[in-house]
Amino acid sequence: MTEVVATNETILVVGGGISGMTAALEAAETGKKVVLVEKRPYLGGRVSQLYKYFPKLCHPTCGLEINQRRAKMNPNLTIITMAEVTNIEGEAGAYTATVKLAPRFVNDNCTGCGDCGKAVEAEFDDEYNYGMSKRKGAYLPHVMAHPMQYVIDPRIIGTDDAQKAKAACKYDAVDLDMTEREIKFPAGAVIWATGWQPYDAAKIQPYGYDRFDNVITNVEFERMADPKGPTGGKIVRKDGKEAKNVAFIQCAGSRDRNHLYHCSRICCMASLKQTHYVVDAYDDAQVTIYYIDIRAIDRFEDFYQTVRAMDNVKFVKSKVANVITDKEGNPICRGVDTEGYHRYENTHDLVVLATGMEPSVAKGDFPVDIVINREGFIEPDAANGGVFAAGSASDALDVNRAVQHATGAALKAIQVVNRVARAEA
Amino acid sequence: MSDMNTAMIEKYRNSFLSEVEANVEEGEWVKMCMQCGVCAGSCPLGDAWEHTPQKIFMMIRAGKRDEVLQSDSMWMCTSCYNCIVRCPRELPITHIMHGLAHYAKRLGIVPQGQPTAKFAQLFWNNLMKKGRVNELKLGISLYFMNGFGEGVKTSLKMKDIGIGMVKTKRMNPMEMLGGHAVKDLSGFQKVIKKAQELEDARLAKHGG
Numbered sequence: 001m002t003e004v005v006a007t008n009e010t011i012l013v014v015g016g017g018i019s020g021m022t023a024a025l026e027a028a029e030t031g032k033k034v035v036l037v038e039k040r041p042y043l044g045g046r047v048s049q050l051y052k053y054f055p056k057l058c059h060p061t062c063g064l065e066i067n068q069r070r071a072k073m074n075p076n077l078t079i080i081t082m083a084e085v086t087n088i089e090g091e092a093g094a095y096t097a098t099v100k101l102a103p104r105f106v107n108d109n110c111t112g113c114g115d116c117g118k119a120v121e122a123e124f125d126d127e128y129n130y131g132m133s134k135r136k137g138a139y140l141p142h143v144m145a146h147p148m149q150y151v152i153d154p155r156i157i158g159t160d161d162a163q164k165a166k167a168a169c170k171y172d173a174v175d176l177d178m179t180e181r182e183i184k185f186p187a188g189a190v191i192w193a194t195g196w197q198p199y200d201a202a203k204i205q206p207y208g209y210d211r212f213d214n215v216i217t218n219v220e221f222e223r224m225a226d227p228k229g230p231t232g233g234k235i236v237r238k239d240g241k242e243a244k245n246v247a248f249i250q251c252a253g254s255r256d257r258n259h260l261y262h263c264s265r266i267c268c269m270a271s272l273k274q275t276h277y278v279v280d281a282y283d284d285a286q287v288t289i290y291y292i293d294i295r296a297i298d299r300f301e302d303f304y305q306t307v308r309a310m311d312n313v314k315f316v317k318s319k320v321a322n323v324i325t326d327k328e329g330n331p332i333c334r335g336v337d338t339e340g341y342h343r344y345e346n347t348h349d350l351v352v353l354a355t356g357m358e359p360s361v362a363k364g365d366f367p368v369d370i371v372i373n374r375e376g377f378i379e380p381d382a383a384n385g386g387v388f389a390a391g392s393a394s395d396a397l398d399v400n401r402a403v404q405h406a407t408g409a410a411l412k413a414i415q416v417v418n419r420v421a422r423a424e425a
Numbered sequence: 426m427s428d429m430n431t432a433m434i435e436k437y438r439n440s441f442l443s444e445v446e447a448n449v450e451e452g453e454w455v456k457m458c459m460q461c462g463v464c465a466g467s468c469p470l471g472d473a474w475e476h477t478p479q480k481i482f483m484m485i486r487a488g489k490r491d492e493v494l495q496s497d498s499m500w501m502c503t504s505c506y507n508c509i510v511r512c513p514r515e516l517p518i519t520h521i522m523h524g525l526a527h528y529a530k531r532l533g534i535v536p537q538g539q540p541t542a543k544f545a546q547l548f549w550n551n552l553m554k555k556g557r558v559n560e561l562k563l564g565i566s567l568y569f570m571n572g573f574g575e576g577v578k579t580s581l582k583m584k585d586i587g588i589g590m591v592k593t594k595r596m597n598p599m600e601m602l603g604g605h606a607v608k609d610l611s612g613f614q615k616v617i618k619k620a621q622e623l624e625d626a627r628l629a630k631h632g633g
Contacts (some may be wrong), residue, residue, distance in 0.1 A: 206511070256513035292461045321466020333467035341480045343472055
């Protein structure tokens with residue numbers, strides 16, 4: 001990792017998901033110096049883990065590729081991966097950021113050839129696939145990771161595997177002596193784009209996510225549909241049975257004062273999108289969507305109506321009360337519907353919980369003074385000074401709105417560093 | 426039909442929801458129900474009731490006054506609190522159900538022979554005498570709730586349990602003669618009197 005060159009006219013972007021990338025690129029392309037700090041070993045965040053976007057059902061890899069290319073070509077942008085901002089001090093126009101760099105154990109010589117991955121034997125849960133598959137102790141996080149460099153899992157350091165990885169590398173890219181470092185640099189404005197994480201489904205006790213193999217979350221289902229995912233794109237259960245009869249439970253965690261106060265906005269459209277995956281995979285598919293109300297707003301209405309019109313898709317207006325399983329492990333959704341108040345007990349092959357979004361930084365963990373609302377998202381507030389939220393750090397947003405919001409945040413940050421530039425001129 | 430019932434119908438003409446909000450304990454929460462159905466599905470006795478809480482709340486909003494107040498649902502609630510715990514909007518559902526039962530009782534339109542209502546009255550009368558529940562008397566009055574013949578039959582059926590309880594000192598037959606009171610019975614009566622005054626004042630405010 002090269003040292004960071006930064007001044008009070010630099011914009012620091014925290015988080016390299018779709019919002020952070022967008023904000024960083026928009027600012028850098030106007031000529032501002034930008035430092036982008038990302039915790040994961042690659043950019044793209046949760047968008048890189050999506051199979052398709054709604055409503056066009058196109059692939060996020062397409063847009064990511066464009067952004068990655070923009071990032072590579074821009075000399076104003078410095079990208080630091082495997083890094084976490086631990087402290088931000090100062091005020092608008094004069095911040096000092098402290099960043100903790102985790103060792104990658106692989107340097108910039110890496111060509112992504114994969115020889116180290118082949119040599120290493122130890123395997124770990126693959127975070128990229130939400131633990132649904134294994135990856136090696138030396139690994140490329142995903143096929144189009146940016147930077148296209150391998151990572152060595154710190155858990156194999158000091159073992160034979162680490163030596164094997166080093167021996168296998170033809171480019172002298174494996175550096176087992178790397179250690180955790182801390183760097184400090186100035187910044188005039190900060191864009192906070194730490195995004196979201198899926199709400200912990202195990203906390204929704206009646207749905208049994210922690211007890212039943214065939215109750216999974218929508219982010220896991222998304223990986224399952226991806227041909228590059230843990231099942232090679234097959235929609236199957238853990239026991240290998242094809243999941244043809246799939247139930248989606250909406251508002252799993254969202255709009256529930258016991259869990260998340262807010263509506264997560266994306267889950268209705270995500271389930272409607274994932275319904276397409278099931279229907280496309282099996283001719284005799286049967287999908288049931290349990291919902292309180294479908295929030296497919298404005299231009300998404302057409303998408304909803306298309307799914308609604310499918311013969312093999314059933315909409316049940318009811319929040320499922322609880323899930324139990326039969327002897328074969330088939331999940332059974334139980335509840336009472338609101339259209340007629342009929343009691344039901346429906347058996348499915350697989351239940352997908354449409355889990356909501358929560359901010360990925362917990363309320364007390366922000367390393368900077370910032371105004372947080374009841375839901376844990378960042379409020380636009382004058383007290384935040386030169387720190388601006390972008391994307392899902394500010395609210396539950398879909399990709400489209402996150403990108404718009406990030407562009408706005410970039411503009412606000414540019415205004416701050418322009419003020420600094422005028423004062424210094 | 427009691428006079429109070431007639432007065433309330435007159436006062437809240439066409440707006441049963443307002444009537445519930447003003448007169449039923451926690452009734453102001455009814456409008457917050459979003460009809461998700463979790464209470465109905467979570468209720469362990471759900472399919473034994475005429476109407477689930479979810480349905481009762483919708484019926485209140487739809488102005489189905491007679492159907493709601495004469496439903497058996499609020500009398501069937503066992504206060505397990507599953508619905509309150511699960512409700513995504515934190516509605517105090519159990520309390521609302523009890524509030525509806527209480528209101529129906531005040532209006533004098535509880536369905537004839539409603540067993541929970543009968544038992545509740547027995548319990549109250551028993552409690553008021555000595556400031557504590559006389560379990561022996563309460564048990565026996567429960568057996569005889571539906572007539573002398575059934576009372577004798579139930580008593581005979583339960584006699585072994587009764588003798589067993591006497592032997593293990595879980596029950597004192599002498600309690601049948603008056604029974605013991607709380608330490609400060611007059612203090613207890615003052616508390617109840619004060620509560621009654623507050624309740625009367627509240628009712629007077631709402632024109633009941």
